[in-house]
Amino acid sequence: MNKLDSVKNLDACIKCSACTSQCPVAMVQPLFSGPKSVGPDAERFRLEGIDIDPKCLSYCSNCKTCEVTCPSGVKITEIILRAREKASLAAQKSGTTRLQVRDLVLGRAEYLGRLGTIWPGLTNGLLKVYLVRVLMEKILGISRRAPLPPYQAKFKGIRNNKLVPNHRLSKAVVFFPGCFINYNDSLTGQAVIKVLEHNGYDVIMPNFHCCGVPLQANGKFNEARGNAKKNLALMNPYLQSGVPVITGCTSCGLALKEEYPNLEVSGSELIGRQAYDLFEFLWELQEGGGLKQDFQEIPVSLGYHAPCHLKAQGIGTPSVRLLRLIPGVRVSDLDTGCCGLSGSYGYKQEKYDIARQIGEPLFQRVQEGVRIGEFQSMATECGGCQVQIEHGSGIATKHPVWVFMQAYGLSPEFL
Amino acid sequence: MWDGIIIGGGLAGLLAGIRAAERGKKVLIVSEGVGSLTYSSGVIDLGDAERLMNQKSHPYALLGERVVRSAAEYFQTLFPDYWGNWREPQFVLTPLGSPRKAGLIPRGLNTQALSETHKIILMALEGMKDFFPEVAKSNLLKAYPQAEVVLHPFRVEAFEAWYTLGKPITGMDCGKYWRTASGIETLKGVWKSLDSFEPDKAVVIFPGLTSVFSQPLREVQSNLPFSVIEMTAFPPSDGGYYLYRGLVQKFKALGGELLVGSGVKKVELKGKQCHKIIVNSKGKDSEFSARVFVLATGGIFGGGIEVTLEAAKEMVFGLPPFVPSGWTNSEFLGEQPYARMGVETDNQLRPIDSASKEVLLENVRIIGRMLAHWDPWVERCGGGVSLASGWFAGEQV
Numbered sequence: 049m050n051k052l053d054s055v056k057n058l059d060a061c062i063k064c065s066a067c068t069s070q071c072p073v074a075m076v077q078p079l080f081s082g083p084k085s086v087g088p089d090a091e092r093f094r095l096e097g098i099d100i101d102p103k104c105l106s107y108c109s110n111c112k113t114c115e116v117t118c119p120s121g122v123k124i125t126e127i128i129l130r131a132r133e134k135a136s137l138a139a140q141k142s143g144t145t146r147l148q149v150r151d152l153v154l155g156r157a158e159y160l161g162r163l164g165t166i167w168p169g170l171t172n173g174l175l176k177v178y179l180v181r182v183l184m185e186k187i188l189g190i191s192r193r194a195p196l197p198p199y200q201a202k203f204k205g206i207r208n209n210k211l212v213p214n215h216r217l218s219k220a221v222v223f224f225p226g227c228f229i230n231y232n233d234s235l236t237g238q239a240v241i242k243v244l245e246h247n248g249y250d251v252i253m254p255n256f257h258c259c260g261v262p263l264q265a266n267g268k269f270n271e272a273r274g275n276a277k278k279n280l281a282l283m284n285p286y287l288q289s290g291v292p293v294i295t296g297c298t299s300c301g302l303a304l305k306e307e308y309p310n311l312e313v314s315g316s317e318l319i320g321r322q323a324y325d326l327f328e329f330l331w332e333l334q335e336g337g338g339l340k341q342d343f344q345e346i347p348v349s350l351g352y353h354a355p356c357h358l359k360a361q362g363i364g365t366p367s368v369r370l371l372r373l374i375p376g377v378r379v380s381d382l383d384t385g386c387c388g389l390s391g392s393y394g395y396k397q398e399k400y401d402i403a404r405q406i407g408e409p410l411f412q413r414v415q416e417g418v419r420i421g422e423f424q425s426m427a428t429e430c431g432g433c434q435v436q437i438e439h440g441s442g443i444a445t446k447h448p449v450w451v452f453m454q455a456y457g458l459s460p461e462f463l
Numbered sequence: 464m465w466d467g468i469i470i471g472g473g474l475a476g477l478l479a480g481i482r483a484a485e486r487g488k489k490v491l492i493v494s495e496g497v498g499s500l501t502y503s504s505g506v507i508d509l510g511d512a513e514r515l516m517n518q519k520s521h522p523y524a525l526l527g528e529r530v531v532r533s534a535a536e537y538f539q540t541l542f543p544d545y546w547g548n549w550r551e552p553q554f555v556l557t558p559l560g561s562p563r564k565a566g567l568i569p570r571g572l573n574t575q576a577l578s579e580t581h582k583i584i585l586m587a588l589e590g591m592k593d594f595f596p597e598v599a600k601s602n603l604l605k606a607y608p609q610a611e612v613v614l615h616p617f618r619v620e621a622f623e624a625w626y627t628l629g630k631p632i633t634g635m636d637c638g639k640y641w642r643t644a645s646g647i648e649t650l651k652g653v654w655k656s657l658d659s660f661e662p663d664k665a666v667v668i669f670p671g672l673t674s675v676f677s678q679p680l681r682e683v684q685s686n687l688p689f690s691v692i693e694m695t696a697f698p699p700s701d702g703g704y705y706l707y708r709g710l711v712q713k714f715k716a717l718g719g720e721l722l723v724g725s726g727v728k729k730v731e732l733k734g735k736q737c738h739k740i741i742v743n744s745k746g747k748d749s750e751f752s753a754r755v756f757v758l759a760t761g762g763i764f765g766g767g768i769e770v771t772l773e774a775a776k777e778m779v780f781g782l783p784p785f786v787p788s789g790w791t792n793s794e795f796l797g798e799q800p801y802a803r804m805g806v807e808t809d810n811q812l813r814p815i816d817s818a819s820k821e822v823l824l825e826n827v828r829i830i831g832r833m834l835a836h837w838d839p840w841v842e843r844c845g846g847g848v849s850l851a852s853g854w855f856a857g858e859q860v
Contacts, residue, residue, distance in 0.1 A: 116724035119496030305746030320746030362725030362744035
């Protein structure tokens with residue numbers, strides 16, 4: 049957005065406070081004055097060179113509920129993130145080393161993942177040692193209570209990463225797995241590939257980097273743009289041939305659709321149009337009559353949680369639509385707000401309790417649903433939400449692609 | 464392919480969606496933001512239904528008594544927490560403490576007990592935003608001259624962080640707190656602290672408390688020796704927020720899908736039929752097809768009609784709205800003709816050409832604030848028109 053557009057967008061705010069009334073953080077944390085106040089209100093002063101309480105900016109969890117809520121289309125989260133970028137540049141000299149190191153660590157899920165997946169058994173063993181978590185909290189400010197997901201062997205993608213010949217690119221897709229699948233959940237990555245292959249698609253998986261969302265959330269805006277450019281360079285030849293890019297993670301998906309088109313490099317003009325959430329893609333196949341319908345009947349009842357960054361994509365909940373096509377599957381869309389984790393937000397020592405409180409209504413709803421037999425387990429696309437819902441409610445939570453694996457007869461059972 | 468797509472997720476759109484989904488239809492609601500319900504008090508105004516049913520072109524007249532009555536009754540079956548009757552007005556307190564007429568109301572707002580009591584205790588939580596205890600007290604004294612009004616200021620530990628920050632406690636902060644388990648425990652303490660006031664002879668008014676759709680709060684209150692009356696609040700307000708949540712949850716439980724945050728960019732028509740809408744999703748457009756479309760985009764305030772100095776434009780289908788000759792009235796709080804701006808329809812709520820009365824789109828229904836020839840401020844029938852037209856459209860999907 050150029051400067052004039054930004055100001056126009058700012059002026060679209062009619063101060064109705066609808067965003068603050070729906071903000072998950074403002075609901076539980078009085079120190080956060082809410083998206084309207086920290087975003088459009090304070091922005092007017094920032095434009096005049098006056099920074100009002102820049103500390104308050106760090107409470108925003110980047111869930112984008114405010115932007116989804118706003119009836120006037122104001123880019124509230126974007127205003128807050130940009131202000132945070134400016135504030136973090138100014139504070140870099142004065143910030144405490146401890147928090148700077150933490151921003152480095154949490155922003156780089158990718159490097160951590162690479163380290164962690166060299167010897168996952170050892171890493172996971174270490175992360176389970178209470179003393180290690182206490183030290184991490186003391187040294188890095190990473191909450192000892194937060195649910196760090198265990199590492200798995202790194203996702204290898206397609207066995208021999210075969211080259212798809214040009215004439216077959218019309219039935220090919222690029223898969224952007226994201227850090228969670230890459231380092232913590234490679235089996236789900238395999239499942240996504242199997243479901244796409246079952247529908248007749250060749251899956252291409254270049255060696256992508258982290259999408260950049262965790263970097264951005266931890267104040268590393270330049271690094272985030274650097275990652276995005278590297279990824280776009282890897283996608284570009286396929287984008288030019290019209291090959292869609294599929295994401296299994298809703299935050300990566302949102303970045304590809306919302307952030308990548310703003311970069312001034314080749315491919316950025318195409319990525320918004322060609323990026324798809326996995327189920328958005330499968331739903332388009334279904335609407336065009338191209339989705340394989342050889343579903344076996346499976347008696348599964350699920351609670352579904354829509355991740356905030358899926359809601360922000362403005363595509364509805366295609367996974368729920370598709371799950372309901374499978375005979376025997378029952379889905380309750382819980383719609384009980386944000387899980388609270390918001391990527392790396394809930395891992396921070398001082399944010400753990402906020403994250404927990406934000407997610408509490410959801411956890412209670414999940415437990416209640418299981419208790420009364422409304423559903424047996426949970427499904428949600430986002431890896432962070434999965435970890436947080438299991439942590440908060442104790443109920444198993446998986447990516448919905450596993451239901452398709454089972455219905456297509458590609459895996460013995462879901463859970 | 465959906466059976467019905469509803470554009471707009473406010474009261475009318477959600478009610479249409481619920482009714483259609485309940486009838487087994489596959490329904491998608493596309494809403495640009497969360498709708499205006501959080502700005503409202505959660506009270507449903509029906510207006511003087513009998514008079515309005517005889518007012519030429521009014522939506523009530525178009526739909527007829529059966530529809531208006533059935534819609535109100537349907538809403539109450541969905542939400543038994545709502546009291547009232549389309550023929551008998553209820554009274555609620557405004558945020559400034561005066562009683563006003565209303566249609567269907569959350570039961571906690573019912574002011575009946577105030578007319579019969581000789582003592583009113585007005586609870587005044589310290590630091591509450593947009594609540595003016597002295598103003599409310601004087602308005603109550605005017606409205607209920609038989610009663611004395613005792614102001615009872617109190618402080619709650621849970622809001623210490625607010626007091627320390629010097630931050631006002633909004634009505635929504637309060638409302639949410641009283642609904643939590645610890646809030647309910649605190650509330651029991653607050654009731655106990657009233658013992659010295661002989662509360663069993665009094666009626667307690669409690670701004671910031673919203674018991675609608677909260678079973679635990681209702682249980683706590685049912686055991687009290689006195690009546691507790693809630694107040695409506697300035698926007699954004701809890702009453703409207705919980706009504707919105709309640710409607711969304713009903714809709715989703717019936718299998719409906721709600722897409723919030725993206726508007727409709729354009730529509731595809733074949734002759735007098737719409738078959739597809741194109742939604743402005745992130746990165747690219749999404750297409751959704753349906754048999755029937757319902758337009759519930761909320762008039763001028765909701766962004767469904769855009770008004771410039773030259774013209775008024777309906778934003779989704781490009782329908783020609785009815786535009787009154789003089790738009791405004793110099794008396795600020797007087798009747799404003801522009802309020803009657805909207806899309807004219809036949810009695811099936813299909814858009815028509817004003818001059819020829821010819822139906823413009825056969826599978827499109829116009830509901831709620833998008834309808835022409837009514838004024839929610841003067842006629843006080845905003846909730847009623849939304850319910851009646853929403854229910855009717857839900858029947859037609």
